[in-house]
Amino acid sequence: MIRRGRFHGLSALLVLLLPAVLGVTGASAGGIRVAPVSAAEAGAFWSPSRIKAAQPLEVSAPGRVASVAPRTGELGHDFEQVADPTAAAFRIHGAIFVALGIFGYARCSGTAVRSGNESVVFTAGHCVNSGGRRGRWLKSRWVFVPAYRYGQRPFGVFPAKWLDTTKQWRKSGSENFDVGAVVVGHNQRGETLGEAVGGAGIAWNLKPKQTFAVHGYPAEGPFDGETQRVCPAAQFLGHDPNSFAFPGPLNLAVSCGVTGGASGGGWIIDGVTLNGVTDYGYFDEGSPDYGAYFGNEVGRLYGRATRVR
Amino acid sequence: MRRAAILILLASLLGAAEARAASGSEVLPELLPPHLLTEVGKPVPPQPAFHSGFTVSRPHGYEVRVFTFGSAVILEVLHGSRSHLSATAYLARGVALPHRLQASFGRFGKISMRFRVEGKNVKSLCRFGEQLSLRHGSYVGDLEFKGEGGYLSLDLHRAEGSVVTPAGRCRQHHRFLQAEVERELEALSEPTSGLFAVSREGVSTTSFLGRARRDRAFFLASREETQGKLAIIRFATTNASKGPHADEAATSARVSPPAPFHGTGRYRAAADGTTTWSGPLSVNFPGAPRFPLTGPSFETFLEAPF
Numbered sequence: 241m242i243r244r245g246r247f248h249g250l251s252a253l254l255v256l257l258l259p260a261v262l263g264v265t266g267a268s269a270g271g272i273r274v275a276p277v278s279a280a281e282a283g284a285f286w287s288p289s290r291i292k293a294a295q296p297l298e299v300s301a302p303g304r305v306a307s308v309a310p311r312t313g314e315l316g317h318d319f320e321q322v323a324d325p326t327a328a329a330f331r332i333h334g335a336i337f338v339a340l341g342i343f344g345y346a347r348c349s350g351t352a353v354r355s356g357n358e359s360v361v362f363t364a365g366h367c368v369n370s371g372g373r374r375g376r377w378l379k380s381r382w383v384f385v386p387a388y389r390y391g392q393r394p395f396g397v398f399p400a401k402w403l404d405t406t407k408q409w410r411k412s413g414s415e416n417f418d419v420g421a422v423v424v425g426h427n428q429r430g431e432t433l434g435e436a437v438g439g440a441g442i443a444w445n446l447k448p449k450q451t452f453a454v455h456g457y458p459a460e461g462p463f464d465g466e467t468q469r470v471c472p473a474a475q476f477l478g479h480d481p482n483s484f485a486f487p488g489p490l491n492l493a494v495s496c497g498v499t500g501g502a503s504g505g506g507w508i509i510d511g512v513t514l515n516g517v518t519d520y521g522y523f524d525e526g527s528p529d530y531g532a533y534f535g536n537e538v539g540r541l542y543g544r545a546t547r548v549r
Numbered sequence: 550m551r552r553a554a555i556l557i558l559l560a561s562l563l564g565a566a567e568a569r570a571a572s573g574s575e576v577l578p579e580l581l582p583p584h585l586l587t588e589v590g591k592p593v594p595p596q597p598a599f600h601s602g603f604t605v606s607r608p609h610g611y612e613v614r615v616f617t618f619g620s621a622v623i624l625e626v627l628h629g630s631r632s633h634l635s636a637t638a639y640l641a642r643g644v645a646l647p648h649r650l651q652a653s654f655g656r657f658g659k660i661s662m663r664f665r666v667e668g669k670n671v672k673s674l675c676r677f678g679e680q681l682s683l684r685h686g687s688y689v690g691d692l693e694f695k696g697e698g699g700y701l702s703l704d705l706h707r708a709e710g711s712v713v714t715p716a717g718r719c720r721q722h723h724r725f726l727q728a729e730v731e732r733e734l735e736a737l738s739e740p741t742s743g744l745f746a747v748s749r750e751g752v753s754t755t756s757f758l759g760r761a762r763r764d765r766a767f768f769l770a771s772r773e774e775t776q777g778k779l780a781i782i783r784f785a786t787t788n789a790s791k792g793p794h795a796d797e798a799a800t801s802a803r804v805s806p807p808a809p810f811h812g813t814g815r816y817r818a819a820a821d822g823t824t825t826w827s828g829p830l831s832v833n834f835p836g837a838p839r840f841p842l843t844g845p846s847f848e849t850f851l852e853a854p855f
Contacts, residue, residue: 485640
């Protein structure tokens, strides 16, 4: 009921807090094709200095702010460094780099997924599109570097040739759908992503209560983004209370202390199947890692990505 | 990507609300922006409601509001006045359609009500550049709710309410919002002292904020948690003349906010960088009286003017 001259409690606060987040029309039905760039050219562009300058991607949507000072203390004790990222279970995960024009360079994490075209990478939606009605495609110099470690690119660089996200992320920026998929070109050796590193399976519409191996390349303190890290057995903790008002399936919280740069990192179940990606966390040290539930929309996204040639 | 707790934003917004209350103006938007359309998962209904719900005044001394927001049906219990407010909101997923509210609040109860238009009077409003149609009527059905420990018990079958639906565009300028933003930005340059403490257990978060500027102080406490398919968000705010009292070196501080808060919280920073946040500070939320706001699990930040 609407009344004048009264303090409107949560309803008014929600009004102020979440503008431009839900239900906006005008999104296109599919992803976009990226102007072709050779792996050699992409690899040359991403020099060590540019990689070092790449900052974790943040979302500027209402209700979210950039991270605060680097965290210390207990954070990260469960996000273990992967000794050999070229091992079979780890080489499918990698770092993502993208140029933002005058805003510099950004980074995320991603996971290679098995598909007919052998070229699909899954990541967070905000790693390919800033989300919402005014969202921008992050298509400039977008590359996936599997098994990246201290500047080494053991399987080369895979430049993007097609970007896509869930329809809901593009049209509303709803964090419950913050998932993206990218089809990449060949590396410097002319290999497809699948030929070079293989890929994880992918599953959707599973029960949220799973044990996940959370992978990623966190770049904010206490991490430096130079090595792959993994929480080998992150437990499902529940749903973020703040995701209830957003449309779609409730997002998931898992016990893993990640920081910026880990966005898009794959959540693996049963050792071989992708069933989530890192989307966000809160700034305090005890924050879990949050990711969108893999439901039908993710299935549709995967279907679109596999059809790209 | 990392983001701040929602309550930090709530704090700043409530701070703005408090400032507006002090200035005597009424600028809080009273309606949800038109793009915050109600929907029930998928697919999006072809004619989504803009806002619907009703208010039940003063059962057990509380005000209860039931309304839709996004995909949630929210039952919000408020206590106190705008300057000393505490509230608990129960957010449930369910059917949040323009003329139908249906959701389970878990062990607390459930709602299944339909909206019936009464009369043909349709009021036209212009908010955020959107033309809106406001229809008054009654919600008819069942609302059963029993809060924690029975602090509130509702068994309702009829309530007067309203449904607001979008009806095109209209001309309206948002100068008041611009003025508010400018006022807040200006205020940011003023010396302030503040203390923020946050504790998290899994997806549950408790936070406390005390902020003082000039001779006015503002306090906020919040608790967010989920219980299965139900989210519970509690918050309390109050204004006072005295804010966090910190020493010049920002190594210790003490806060004693008025009701709905109780007791005192003490912050101390040791030379080795460790901090403690202790004391009997608590807050009365509807359904969670004397909720503790201090303890070793809190991460605490102190800001002192210099």
